[in-house]
Amino acid sequence: MRKYKFKQVEKYIELFRKLNEGVYEELKNDNLAKCSEYLQIAQQRAIDLGTLIEDSEGLEHPTVGVLEQFCEELYQINEEVLSERGLSPDSAKLRLDSIVNKIDNSANSEIKQQKLVVFLPYKASMWDSLESVWMALDAEEDTTALVIPIPYFDKNPDGSMKEMHYEGNDYPDNVPITSFEEFDFEGAHPDEIYIHNPYDDMNFVTSVHPFFYTENLKKYTDKLIYIPYFVLAEPDLDNLTDEVIENYRGFVLTKGVVNSHEVRVQSEAMKKVYVMILTEHFGADTRAAWEDRIKGTGSPKFEKIKRMKREEQEIPEDWLRLMKKPDGSMKKVILYNTSVVSLLNQEQKMIDKIKDALEVFKECKDDVTLLWRPHPLIKATLDSMIPELAKQYEEIVRTYRAEGWGIYDDTPDMDRAIIISDAYYGDSSSIVQLYETLEKPIMIQNVDVLEKEGV
Numbered sequence: 424m425r426k427y428k429f430k431q432v433e434k435y436i437e438l439f440r441k442l443n444e445g446v447y448e449e450l451k452n453d454n455l456a457k458c459s460e461y462l463q464i465a466q467q468r469a470i471d472l473g474t475l476i477e478d479s480e481g482l483e484h485p486t487v488g489v490l491e492q493f494c495e496e497l498y499q500i501n502e503e504v505l506s507e508r509g510l511s512p513d514s515a516k517l518r519l520d521s522i523v524n525k526i527d528n529s530a531n532s533e534i535k536q537q538k539l540v541v542f543l544p545y546k547a548s549m550w551d552s553l554e555s556v557w558m559a560l561d562a563e564e565d566t567t568a569l570v571i572p573i574p575y576f577d578k579n580p581d582g583s584m585k586e587m588h589y590e591g592n593d594y595p596d597n598v599p600i601t602s603f604e605e606f607d608f609e610g611a612h613p614d615e616i617y618i619h620n621p622y623d624d625m626n627f628v629t630s631v632h633p634f635f636y637t638e639n640l641k642k643y644t645d646k647l648i649y650i651p652y653f654v655l656a657e658p659d660l661d662n663l664t665d666e667v668i669e670n671y672r673g674f675v676l677t678k679g680v681v682n683s684h685e686v687r688v689q690s691e692a693m694k695k696v697y698v699m700i701l702t703e704h705f706g707a708d709t710r711a712a713w714e715d716r717i718k719g720t721g722s723p724k725f726e727k728i729k730r731m732k733r734e735e736q737e738i739p740e741d742w743l744r745l746m747k748k749p750d751g752s753m754k755k756v757i758l759y760n761t762s763v764v765s766l767l768n769q770e771q772k773m774i775d776k777i778k779d780a781l782e783v784f785k786e787c788k789d790d791v792t793l794l795w796r797p798h799p800l801i802k803a804t805l806d807s808m809i810p811e812l813a814k815q816y817e818e819i820v821r822t823y824r825a826e827g828w829g830i831y832d833d834t835p836d837m838d839r840a841i842i843i844s845d846a847y848y849g850d851s852s853s854i855v856q857l858y859e860t861l862e863k864p865i866m867i868q869n870v871d872v873l874e875k876e877g878v
Contacts, residue, residue, distance in 0.1 A: 424479045426538045426614045427645055429530075435472040436527050439465055439493075443519040446500075450512035455504055462501040469493050476534070486529040493522045538566040541606075541613040541644075545575045545620050545631050547593035547835035548799055549652040552619045555723040556650065557598075569601045569613075570594065575620075575631045577803045580810065584630065593835045608643040616644040619652040621679025628763075628804045637682035649683040653853040654722050657689075658696045668700065675700045687718045694719030728857050731842045738843060742830050746792045757784065758840055759795045760849035763804050766812070769870050774815050779873040780848070781819070785828055793829035796840050798852070 424432075442465040449458035473490045480486075496518060503510040542557050544550050561568040572591040576584040591600050623636040633639070641647050655674065658667070675697050680686050688694055697717045702710040738746070746754055759780065766773045784793040797820075805813040824831050832840050841857055846864040858865050 424476075424534050424536060425612075426536045427612050428475070428479060429534060429536050431475060432472065432530050432534065435468060435475075436523065436530065438468060439523045439526070440520075442468075443516060443523060446519060447512045447516040450504065450510065450515055458504055459501055462497050462504070466494050466497045469497070476530075480534060485533045486526065489522070489526050489529045493526060496522050536565060538563075538615075539611060539613045540566060540568045540615040540617065541611075542568065542570045542617045543573050543635060543640075544570070545573050545590075545635075546652075546799065547572070547590040548837050549619055550594060550598070550835070551724050551727040551838055552650055552652040553617055553723060554598075555726040556617060569606070570598050571601045571603050571606055573603050573631055573635045575629050577629055578627060578807050580807055582627070587632075590835065608640075613644045615646045615648055616640055617648045617650060618679060618683070619650055621649055621651070621677035621683075623678040625678060628800055628807050637679050641682055641684075646685060647683045648685045648687065649679045650687045650723065651689075654689050654724055654856040655693065655853065656851075656856065658692050660692055660695060663696070663699075668696075671696050672700055676704055683716070685716055685718060687720050687722075689719075689722040689725070691719035724853070724857060725860055728838055728841060728860060731838055733842050736839050736843055738839075742794075745828070745830055748789070754790055754792045755846065756792045756794055756844040758844035758847050758849070758854075759784070759793055760847065760852055760854050761795070761797045761801065762850040762852045763798045763800055764852075765850040765870065766801060766805065766816075767808065770809060770812060772870050774812060774819070775873065776868060776870045777816075777819055779875050780868060781823060781829075782875045785826075788828045794832055794840055794844055795823065795829060796832040796837065799833065 442461050445461040446458050446465075449455075449461065469490045473487045476484050476487055476490075500510060500515055500518065504515070540560050542553050544553055557568055557570060560566050572589065572594065574587050574589045576587050579585055591602070594600060618635075618637065618640070620631055621637070622630075623638070624630060624633070637647060637649075651674070653674075655671070658671070680697070680701070686697070688697055694717045698710065698713045701713045701717075705713075746756055748754055761773075761777055769776070781793075781795075784791065801816065802813070805816055820831070823829065837854070838857075841854065841861070844863075846866070847855065847858045848866045849868055851867055855865055855867070
């Protein structure tokens with residue numbers, strides 16, 4: 424039986440105990456008619472519960488047999504109550520409580536509870552933020568864990584939706600995919616739903632399908648759980664300036680955080696920042712609720728990257744060709760990461776910086792392989808928010824790919840790029856936090872410094 428349905432069983436048992444107490448009180452007050460009414464109500468509810476269990480567990484279930492005993496006991500007590508001899512309140516309560524305890528014990532021992540959890544990633548490249556949680560739940564004997572990739576849309580500058588994207592075919596082979604179009608959220612009522620996109624309609628660049636906004640998802644589950652798709656620089660709790668707090672605020676005050684029943688962040692220190700910002704925004708009387716809801720249990724992204732090994736990665740042949748020197752030895756591989764935020768903040772300066780960086784690495788291509796992995800939402804962001812830069816950026820990408828001297832990585836597998844590269848160069852981003860975990864060299868690019876003139 425599904426776990427959420429078993430809660431109905433528990434509610435029936437709780438009702439039986441309340442009716443037993445009612446029978447006891449009415450017998451004490453010599454109100455035989457009311458007492459008889461309670462006994463009849465209990466009998467009908469026992470029949471209803473028996474039907475619910477049979478529908479779920481099949482005919483002749485042991486707990487249904489105990490419910491039949493309960494019905495017989497209710498009938499006998501009712502006959503005795505209404506007879507000339509009558510029945511003492513203590514005797515009636517003892518008999519009724521005894522059989523209800525048998526129902527309770529039978530239900531908990533004989534009804535096998537099944538848990539259904541659903542994961543709703545939207546971008547395959549962000550699956551690593553949920554993967555280890557899915558793997559753990561999928562391994563549990565009494566749990567069904569479904570991965571249901573959901574569609575998302577790019578946005579026009581006016582906020583309206585453009586084309587729809589669906590990346591359900593881009594997940595690892597070991598991850599079975601369930602179609603979002605075929606899954607009945609209302610009928611299935613998952614016990615838990617996991618998400619990694621907190622923005623709902625607040626993102627100016629993309630939006631998941633409105634059905635999957637957190638306000639709506641809450642209707643279809645007992646527990647909505649949000650795990651960020653990103654990791655942030657760990658907060659220094661002794662040096663939280665207004666500027667630092669403001670940088671965190673945009674990640675904290677999102678609908679996904681506010682609407683979810685549980686939020687799992689990367690550390691206990693990050694939990695304190697979330698609680699502080701949420702309490703400041705919603706009032707001091709809400710602190711206890713946020714303390715309970717926000718969990719500093721760690722990011723699955725760290726778990727994923729730590730268990731990966733370079734020799735286990737499938738590297739495309741055209742990548743390997745660029746990674747090897749003529750004598751067969753391997754070049755150093757530099758991961759070049761360009762972020763959405765830097766382009767939004769620096770605009771033309773960032774375009775110039777990318778051109779400059781590519782020119783520098785091109786000169787070093789005999790000894791170093793550049794693996795350029797731009798943030799997957801850069802193009803959509805520029806189209807939506809800075810369309811005048813979009814063509815420049817697209818031309819840079821087109822030229823780089825056409826020249827073929829470096830790797831361009833637009834695959835969903837960000838972790839592979841981290842594992843097979845030897846050092847990081849680029850913007851501050853969550854990738855930097857993952858690189859720090861592996862203790863690889865990191866250099867953050869300075870948009871104000873250009874090595875080449877005239878780019």
